[in-house]
Structures are given as structure tokens and as C-alpha cells.
Amino acid sequence: xxxxxxxxxxxxxxxxxxxxxxxxxxxxxxTTGFKSESPLFIExxxxxxxxxxxxxALDLGTFRDTSAGPITMTGNxxxxxxxxxxxxxxxxxxxxRYTRAGNFALNDNRELVNSAGLPVLDSNGSTITFPxxxxxxxxxxxxxxxxxxxxxxxxxxxxxxxEQALTQLGNGxxxxxxxxxxxxxxxxxxxxxxxxxxxxxLEMTNMIEVNRQYQSVQRLLQGEHERLRNAYQKLSRLx
Amino acid sequence: MRSLMIGGTGMLAQQTNVEVISNNIANxxxxxxxxxxxxxxxLLYQNIRRPGAQSxxxxxxxxxxxxxxxxxxxxxxxxxHTQGTIVITGNNLDLAVNGDGYxxxxxxxxxxxxxxxxxxxxxxxxxxxxxxxxxxxxxxxxPANTLDITIDGSGQVQAKIDxxxxxxxxxxxxxxxxxxxxxxxxxxGNLYRETPASGAAVxxxxxxxxxxxxxxxxxxxxxxxxxxxxxxLITAQRAYEMNSRVIRTSDEMLSALSxxx
Numbered sequence: 001x002x003x004x005x006x007x008x009x010x011x012x013x014x015x016x017x018x019x020x021x022x023x024x025x026x027x028x029x030x031t032t033g034f035k036s037e038s039p040l041f042i043e044x045x046x047x048x049x050x051x052x053x054x055x056x057a058l059d060l061g062t063f064r065d066t067s068a069g070p071i072t073m074t075g076n077x078x079x080x081x082x083x084x085x086x087x088x089x090x091x092x093x094x095x096x097r098y099t100r101a102g103n104f105a106l107n108d109n110r111e112l113v114n115s116a117g118l119p120v121l122d123s124n125g126s127t128i129t130f131p132x133x134x135x136x137x138x139x140x141x142x143x144x145x146x147x148x149x150x151x152x153x154x155x156x157x158x159x160x161x162x163e164q165a166l167t168q169l170g171n172g173x174x175x176x177x178x179x180x181x182x183x184x185x186x187x188x189x190x191x192x193x194x195x196x197x198x199x200x201x202l203e204m205t206n207m208i209e210v211n212r213q214y215q216s217v218q219r220l221l222q223g224e225h226e227r228l229r230n231a232y233q234k235l236s237r238l239x
Numbered sequence: 240m241r242s243l244m245i246g247g248t249g250m251l252a253q254q255t256n257v258e259v260i261s262n263n264i265a266n267x268x269x270x271x272x273x274x275x276x277x278x279x280x281x282l283l284y285q286n287i288r289r290p291g292a293q294s295x296x297x298x299x300x301x302x303x304x305x306x307x308x309x310x311x312x313x314x315x316x317x318x319x320h321t322q323g324t325i326v327i328t329g330n331n332l333d334l335a336v337n338g339d340g341y342x343x344x345x346x347x348x349x350x351x352x353x354x355x356x357x358x359x360x361x362x363x364x365x366x367x368x369x370x371x372x373x374x375x376x377x378x379x380x381x382p383a384n385t386l387d388i389t390i391d392g393s394g395q396v397q398a399k400i401d402x403x404x405x406x407x408x409x410x411x412x413x414x415x416x417x418x419x420x421x422x423x424x425x426x427x428g429n430l431y432r433e434t435p436a437s438g439a440a441v442x443x444x445x446x447x448x449x450x451x452x453x454x455x456x457x458x459x460x461x462x463x464x465x466x467x468x469x470x471x472l473i474t475a476q477r478a479y480e481m482n483s484r485v486i487r488t489s490d491e492m493l494s495a496l497s498x499x500x
Contacts, residue, residue, distance in 0.1 A: 027249030
């Protein structure tokens, strides 16, 4: 008898989760290198009795849209954008982490670091240090870093077979146990940044949809409540 | 309802963004001003279902998992120290640095600060000072009966003194460079201070070893690109509005919830 409410509950919970994902996408509309996400739901069917069949909504996972974000020119020589798939690798105490955000800087040891101060790794897994009297920083489309005093190394760009299996850590970082492969075809653009690939219109329509569906779940529960009340009233009058 | 809070973080971030952009626009014509940019990062993720977790005894794994983000934060507001446009003013104590390097300014408390704004003047003692009267380092005195001052690209200051045929060398302007310009702390008044992030100042003569060239009779304008600031402002404002929509929608969902019975 109570199943209608439970089915509606499963949908309402799923919708709240979807709203959270949408809200996170909208909040990160201007975050460098951010990839938008969308939740995946599946129908979860249960057959408690022979002729009964319920299907509930179950969230299976969040799916990351790995398409490229808009590339905008900043003119800052330490801003780099990746054209094509792949990630930059940065060094942390817990091992390498991967990121698409190419807003780099130099630290006081003149090492190339990302915006959180984590050193950016080159293709051999070591940090890139600039000589103190160099002023002109150039990064070629292949990722080769050089100054007027000579080459310094190549920024490591890696890709993964199972890109969806990367875990997000916040701060634009991703983690995985998979062994990275060098991304050969990905170009590096100096003086550009990759924006967030969140599509505002899509998120707004998603949000309206979530809101309306939530209201219809509420009306379904309301209708169910009325139905039960009527049933109890009629049944008690009969006796 | 987490989406309410997430929308809130989004609005806060966009507010910071608008503040940074408006400061850039306000300083559009400040000489030697370097534009700032707000940089955002996503907050931590909640793992509801970890990607890569096993979903059966046969070793099948969850391909994507459920990771719910918790919003956005301002990671940094950093300065972009690219070269600004150099305009000719004709005033012989207006100096522009073409390339890397900062003028060293002695503050009244004896510490050294740095600036790119080279609109200098002479004070009563013949010292070269900023618009606020702080002296340019290394200190030099221009003789009283000087007719004209010439400062060459490498920072040598020569004075043409009344009654003398050859100009007299009165001093040498030196510039300071930093390992990480973006780490300098802005103090207002076009001044910057050294921090651990910027690294220690390396002082040297202009026009050699990567130091910029000094250009007399010119000033460096702000490196603010107005068109891109205005488009950034529009984007930030729209993003702010959309985050407020998130809050409104979450509110409507909560109100639907409270009407349940």
C-alpha cells in the first residue's frame, strides 16, 4: 500500500541530488579548467509479488563532460591551455595529481607551480626551474619550455584510458591509480586559459526541469495522501 | 538542501570577481598599474559511490561513481605583470621601464618598496622623488644650477650644468627584479612590497642581464585591457544572476517540501 510514497521518495531524493550537481556546475561557471557533470539515473525494478512491478529511481553515477572549455586569451606568459585531451601533472606529497587548469606561476625558487603552489612536472616527472636571470619565457605548442638562455624541459601532458574513472579532489585536481600515457597530439597554447565547459543554458533548463519535477512529485504525494484518506473514510463508514 | 549553500558560494565568488574587475577598470589610467585577476577553484567532492569500486564478485567496477561537488571558492587574486603601453609625455623625469624590473623607493620608515610608476620629480634638495615625495634609490643629488637632466637607457643620470660644456654624471638608477613578480604585495600608491612568495629582490643596472631598459620622457600606462574587463564584467554579472536562480529554485523546492503532508 505504501509503495507509491516510497517510489515518490526515491525520485525526490534523486532530484535533490541532481539539483546539487546543477548548483555545483553553476557555481563553477568561471572556474578555470572545470568540467561540468551530470547525474545518471537508472530504473531500479523490484517484484515483490507475481503481478506487481515497481520501478524506483536510483542514481548510478555522475558523468563528467570532458569536452574542451572555451579557450580565452589572457596574454600572461605563464597561462597555458591544452588543445585536445590530456592533463597537466602536478606533484603533491601523495604522488602526482592531474589537472586541466593551466594558470601557472613561479614560486620563490623559480619553479613552475600551479595556482595552489604545487610544482608542475615535466615529461620525466621532475620539476621545471627557471634560471634567475631569464626574463623571456616561451612555451612551444609541443610543451617545450625555454627562455632566452636555452631549453628547460617539456611540460608533461598525460592522458588516461579510463578518463571517467578519475576521482575529483577539488581545487581542479584529479586522482587515479591508472598509469598515465603521454598525450602526443595535444597542443599547448601559451597565453591562453581554458575556461569552464559549463553550458549556462543547459544548466538553467535542467534547474527548471528539476524544480517542476520536484513539484509534480509533491503533487503525486498529495494525491496519494487524499486517496488514502478517502479510502479510510469510506471504509470506516461501511463498517 | 546543499544546492542552497552551493549557490551561495557561487554568488560570493562572482562578487569577488566583480570587485576585482571594477578595481581594474577604476585604475585604467593609473600609470604603472598592473591588472589583477580572480582565479576560482572547485571545492571538495563528496564521494557517495567511489569510481573504480567493485560492483560484483566477478570484478566488474563502477565506471563513473557518484561524486557530488560542494561549490566554488576564490583560489587567488593575482596580479598580471605584463608590460603596459608606453606613452611619451616629454617630461624629462617621467621614466618608463621597458621590460622586467622595478624602481626602488625608500619609504619614510627606511624600508624599500618597489614601483613601476615612473613619474618622478625633484625635491628642494635636488633628489629624485615620487609624487608622494619618497626618494628614488640609489639616492642621487642633482646640482642646483642644472639646466637639463638626461637619463639614458642603462639608467645613467647626466646633468647639464650651467657654464659647463660636458654633461656631468650624477648617478646611476638601478632596478630590482624578483624571481616571482606575481608574488609581490600591492600596497596602494603604486607601490609593491617584497614577500616570501616573490623572493628577494635582485638589484642591477638596467638594459643588461634581463633588466628592462629605461625610457626617459615616457610613462608606462596600466596594462588593463578595457574590452576584456567589460566582457568579464558581463560574464560575472550573468553568473551571479544564475547563481541566485539556483538559490531561488532550491528555495522553491524546499517550499514544495514544506507543503507536503
